[in-house]
Amino acid sequence: MKLELQGITKRFGSLVANDNIDLVVNPGQVHCLLGENGAGKSTLMNVLYGLYEPSDGRILVDGKPVTFRGPGDAMAAGIGMVHQHFMLIPVFTVAENVALGDEHTKAGGILDLDKTRARIREISDRYGFDVDPDALVEDLPVGVQQRVEIIKALVRKAEVLILDEPTAVLTPQETDELIQIIEELKAGGTAIVFISHKLREVKAVSDVITVIRRGAVVGTVEPIASTGELASMMVGRQVSLSLNKAPATPGETTFTVRNLTVPGPGGQNLVDNISFDIAKGEILAVAGVQGNGQTELTEAILGLHPHASGSVQLNGKELLGMKVKDIIREGVGFVPEDRKVDGLVGSFSIAENMILNWYNEPPFAKGLAMKPAVVLKNAKEKVAEFDVRTQSAEAPVSTLSGGNQQKVVLARELSRPLNLFIASQPTRGVDVGSIEFLHKRIIAERDAGTPVMIVSTELDEISELSDRIAVLHGGELMGVVPGDTSRDVLGLMMAGMTAEEALGQDASVPGERSSATDGRRAAGEEER
Amino acid sequence: MSAANRGTNADAASEDTAAPPPAPGTGDTTPAPNDSEDRGRGILKSIVTGSSLVAILAVVLSIILGGILIALTDEDVAAAASYFFTRPGDTLAAAWEAASSAYVALFQGAVFNPRADSLALMFRPLTETLTVATPLILAGLGVAVAFRAGLFNIGAQGQIILGAMFAGWIGFSWHLPFGLHLIFVVLAGFVGGALWGFIPGILKARTGAHEVIVTIMLNYIAIYLVGYLLTTPSFQNPGSANPISPRLDDTALFPQILGPQFRLHLGFLVAIAATYGVWWLLNRSTVGFELRAVGANPFAARTAGISVTKGYVVVMMLAGGLAGLAGVAQVAGTEQVLTSGIAASFGFDAITVALLGRSHPWGVFFAGVLFGAFRAGGVQMQTLTGTPIDIVLVVQSLIVLFIAAPPLVRAIFRIDRKKKSNGQKGSKNQMASGGAA
Numbered sequence: 001m002k003l004e005l006q007g008i009t010k011r012f013g014s015l016v017a018n019d020n021i022d023l024v025v026n027p028g029q030v031h032c033l034l035g036e037n038g039a040g041k042s043t044l045m046n047v048l049y050g051l052y053e054p055s056d057g058r059i060l061v062d063g064k065p066v067t068f069r070g071p072g073d074a075m076a077a078g079i080g081m082v083h084q085h086f087m088l089i090p091v092f093t094v095a096e097n098v099a100l101g102d103e104h105t106k107a108g109g110i111l112d113l114d115k116t117r118a119r120i121r122e123i124s125d126r127y128g129f130d131v132d133p134d135a136l137v138e139d140l141p142v143g144v145q146q147r148v149e150i151i152k153a154l155v156r157k158a159e160v161l162i163l164d165e166p167t168a169v170l171t172p173q174e175t176d177e178l179i180q181i182i183e184e185l186k187a188g189g190t191a192i193v194f195i196s197h198k199l200r201e202v203k204a205v206s207d208v209i210t211v212i213r214r215g216a217v218v219g220t221v222e223p224i225a226s227t228g229e230l231a232s233m234m235v236g237r238q239v240s241l242s243l244n245k246a247p248a249t250p251g252e253t254t255f256t257v258r259n260l261t262v263p264g265p266g267g268q269n270l271v272d273n274i275s276f277d278i279a280k281g282e283i284l285a286v287a288g289v290q291g292n293g294q295t296e297l298t299e300a301i302l303g304l305h306p307h308a309s310g311s312v313q314l315n316g317k318e319l320l321g322m323k324v325k326d327i328i329r330e331g332v333g334f335v336p337e338d339r340k341v342d343g344l345v346g347s348f349s350i351a352e353n354m355i356l357n358w359y360n361e362p363p364f365a366k367g368l369a370m371k372p373a374v375v376l377k378n379a380k381e382k383v384a385e386f387d388v389r390t391q392s393a394e395a396p397v398s399t400l401s402g403g404n405q406q407k408v409v410l411a412r413e414l415s416r417p418l419n420l421f422i423a424s425q426p427t428r429g430v431d432v433g434s435i436e437f438l439h440k441r442i443i444a445e446r447d448a449g450t451p452v453m454i455v456s457t458e459l460d461e462i463s464e465l466s467d468r469i470a471v472l473h474g475g476e477l478m479g480v481v482p483g484d485t486s487r488d489v490l491g492l493m494m495a496g497m498t499a500e501e502a503l504g505q506d507a508s509v510p511g512e513r514s515s516a517t518d519g520r521r522a523a524g525e526e527e528r
Numbered sequence: 529m530s531a532a533n534r535g536t537n538a539d540a541a542s543e544d545t546a547a548p549p550p551a552p553g554t555g556d557t558t559p560a561p562n563d564s565e566d567r568g569r570g571i572l573k574s575i576v577t578g579s580s581l582v583a584i585l586a587v588v589l590s591i592i593l594g595g596i597l598i599a600l601t602d603e604d605v606a607a608a609a610s611y612f613f614t615r616p617g618d619t620l621a622a623a624w625e626a627a628s629s630a631y632v633a634l635f636q637g638a639v640f641n642p643r644a645d646s647l648a649l650m651f652r653p654l655t656e657t658l659t660v661a662t663p664l665i666l667a668g669l670g671v672a673v674a675f676r677a678g679l680f681n682i683g684a685q686g687q688i689i690l691g692a693m694f695a696g697w698i699g700f701s702w703h704l705p706f707g708l709h710l711i712f713v714v715l716a717g718f719v720g721g722a723l724w725g726f727i728p729g730i731l732k733a734r735t736g737a738h739e740v741i742v743t744i745m746l747n748y749i750a751i752y753l754v755g756y757l758l759t760t761p762s763f764q765n766p767g768s769a770n771p772i773s774p775r776l777d778d779t780a781l782f783p784q785i786l787g788p789q790f791r792l793h794l795g796f797l798v799a800i801a802a803t804y805g806v807w808w809l810l811n812r813s814t815v816g817f818e819l820r821a822v823g824a825n826p827f828a829a830r831t832a833g834i835s836v837t838k839g840y841v842v843v844m845m846l847a848g849g850l851a852g853l854a855g856v857a858q859v860a861g862t863e864q865v866l867t868s869g870i871a872a873s874f875g876f877d878a879i880t881v882a883l884l885g886r887s888h889p890w891g892v893f894f895a896g897v898l899f900g901a902f903r904a905g906g907v908q909m910q911t912l913t914g915t916p917i918d919i920v921l922v923v924q925s926l927i928v929l930f931i932a933a934p935p936l937v938r939a940i941f942r943i944d945r946k947k948k949s950n951g952q953k954g955s956k957n958q959m960a961s962g963g964a965a
Contacts, residue, residue, distance in 0.1 A: 302831070304830065304831065323833070323835075324830065324831070324832075324833040325833030325834070325835075326833075327833075328832075328833045329833075334831065336831050341825070341827045341828065342827045342828055342830075342831040343828060343831065344825070344828055345820075345821050345824045345825040345828050345829070346824070346825065347824045347825075348820070348821070348824060352817070356821065356828065356832040357831075357832035357833050357834075359814055359817045359818075360814040360817075365814050368813045368814055368815060369812060369813060369814075370812055370813060370814055370817060372812070
């Protein structure tokens with residue numbers, strides 16, 4: 001099935017989310033949509049999937065114009081979509097989830113799952129999915145849940161499969177497996193639309209790359225284009241992807257964590273007996289798949305987990321048991337993982353957010369009274385220094401783009417004398433242009449002699465910033481390895497191997513890595 | 529505050545990047561336990577902090593609808609309508625006459641009465657309005673300030689009663705010199721209300737008990753508590769079987785600021801001062817910064833080292849204290865004795881006042897004055913035109929209804945939502961792009 005989009009335009013009021021976009025997806029082809037957050041990729045796919053009606057333009061299936069009034073129409077036409085956030089019911093089995101919305105019934109309206117089970121086994125065998133139709137979805141790893149989503153689409157006879165940011169939640173190994181699956185599907189004649197902003201995997205997986213910027217197609221390129229080329233197309237200007245940071249000159253060790261444990265609600269430990277040190281002038285990067293204890297680790301250090309046990313010492317002072325406010329006043333800078341939820345008060349002005357955890361200190365307040373003029377002056381200075389793009393420092397922070405919001409958080413945290421700087425996902429959702437700037441600021445803080453801890457799920461960011469890398473899995477520390485450790489070793493550690501095991505396995509079976517991984521590795525080398 | 533819940537918030541925002549309307553059917557696989565509560569809070573937040581334009585239009589719309597209702601229930605209109613098809617003009621004229629005369633009477637009863645004997649008396653209705661507005665403003669501030677910290681204080685009624693109880697008891701059982709006595713009365717009223725606010729605040733902070741439930745229940749406790757105390761010797765007027773306290777000492781009463789022919793008392797100035805005080809506290813003080821942060825985003829507040837639980841307790845005590853001052857205005861201003869009906873329905877009207885005032889101190893002030901005018905003028909309207917005073921309640925209720933449904937008001941007045949809220953929408957997109965890593 002050949003799918004064509006011709007001149008698709010989608011307007012929301014005065015905002016043009018998609019501007020005259022042409023796209024051709026051929027059978028057996030992986031067509032990549034590359035673009036920054038907010039470039040209009042998702043809007044385009046929602047138009048294609050029948051969730052939005054295009055303001056202009058048309059969709060053709062095998063040369064015939066079609067109109068989709070909803071996802072049902074799109075599915076009937078052979079288009080399947082795997083959303084970034086899975087649409088599965090955790091307490092249902094795989095078969096029940098797959099059947100949902102398209103149930104077969106026996107006489108008397110009794111649910112008949114046998115056909116669905118058979119279809120799942122058939123598809124699973126054909127593409128090597130290894131999915132048990134009777135497993136509960138909540139028991140499955142994320143990578144397998146994603147396969148269930150793909151099966152859902154295939155059972156409905158999808159010939160065009162849209163994958164929206166499919167690798168965001170996967171380990172590097174799971175990503176490799178997904179790429180394998182994509183290859184299989186491709187060989188079977190399915191067309192794939194792969195949406196991503198990650199250059200490396202886009203290059204590894206795609207046959208054609210269409211780059212979208214500000215709602216318009218800026219070009220269609222072959223995957224042989226260099227990552228630098230793709231990045232500048234995406235951003236619209238030259239970007240340097242590597243920082244060439246100076247080697248670290250670690251000073252004395254001022255931050256030590258010993259046997260830190262954070263109990264979880266179900267009896268299991270979210271952070272399990274973790275110990276590590278960070279020296280002055282050094283960046284320790286914490287790698288791991290989302291949800292393996294990183295969030296709780298950083299929150300425990302900031303004093304947000306009252307039941308944490310063990311020891312967290314900064315300059316010889318025990319932080320565990322202290323109030324958050326006092327820990328902040330010990331000189332701990334903290335960039336939370338989710339800035340919208342934990343880092344900023346959306347309805348507050350930029351100026352107020354710039355002092356969110358320093359509001360009652362001089363010069364911003366004297367006694368009970370705050371000094372709005374000083375607060376505003378401070379904000380104006382920081383807006384200029386950190387290049388926050390805004391009309392006014394008094395505008396609500398929620399009016400800023402993600403990258404600028406993150407600049408506000410970093411400006412706040414880096415503007416006071418620090419003894420420790422912790423940043424979780426410092427560049428998540430930030431445009432490529434701002435990433436460079438934010439990384440430079442973090443390195444500058446390191447070079448000023450502050451111990452720095454970075455938590456990231458993006459291996460690119462980890463290898464870019466780290467002097468040493470700590471890998472977490474299931475709340476446990478898998479090991480602390482040097483900053484130049486290979487992605488494969490890190491991937492194995494993220495999947496639950498200790499550093500020794502991972503190094504051993506990587507050395508023993510070098511030939512068994514998939515071709516996709518080699519492609520990814522090659523891309524990585526090229527980037528450096 | 530669970531991880532799953534926070535995930536859902538982020539996901540909801542990240543589902544699309546460049547498109548204002550949220551894509552239907554996208555969401556998270558893990559249902560969050562607190563999702564519905566958060567959504568409820570979101571609705572409450574949008575109701576209470578909506579745009580002032582919507583508030584004003586809601587009032588206009590309610591008054592128009594009230595006028596139609598007045599016309600529909602008017603006897604002359606009904607009589608004219610019986611021959612509507614022969615002379616429709618009569619019906620319309622009668623309807624106009626009914627509605628306009630009712631509102632004119634309302635205005636004369638609430639602001640200015642040209643038929644009074646002296647100029648001072650002509651303005652008597654306005655002073656009545658301000659007198660009635662005083663407890664409404666104070667209690668409305670109590671509801672509003674709690675809301676700014678993210679709490680829905682339904683307990684103003686009970687807090688008014690407790691404030692009146694404490695203030696009244698000091699007023700009739702202590703005998704102190706002029707000035708000092710009143711100060712003690714005012715302080716006692718504040719403390720009484722604050723106590724009734726402290727209970728839901730501490731329960732919320734320590735156990736997570738929902739403040740709406742607790743404050744509603746405390747209203748009943750307060751009503752029955754004052755009813756009981758007024759049958760005991762320490763509160764009941766000696767020599768009377770009625771549940772009424774002795775009259776407060778003259779030294780304990782708010783002086784009448786415009787002389788004895790007007791009921792307007794010093795409590796009104798207290799209300800003005802309280803409005804300014806709350807404004808300053810919320811917008812210019814560190815305490816207000818904390819409270820607003822807790823209300824707008826408790827997660828970020830916690831991460832910034834602000835104690836959310838302490839914020840809940842502090843704001844509920846402040847809210848209760850303000851409502852308690854409303855009780856003082858009643859017992860030491862207009863009523864001068866403590867009765868079980870001392871709070872009338874001020875505690876509930878205060879919620880409406882806070883809604884209409886969008887939880888901004890000066891908004892609450894003017895909303896309080898407007899509702900005071902409705903109450904003061906309603907009586908005049910009933911006596912002069914026979915329009916039942918209940919129509920005022922209907923208008924008040926309609927105001928709440930319209931404020932609760934901003935899209936309805938926008939649709940009626942054809943306000944282009946997109947044009948008006950473009951900036952806000954843009955921000956949502958940008959927020960969304962933050963989540964979609």
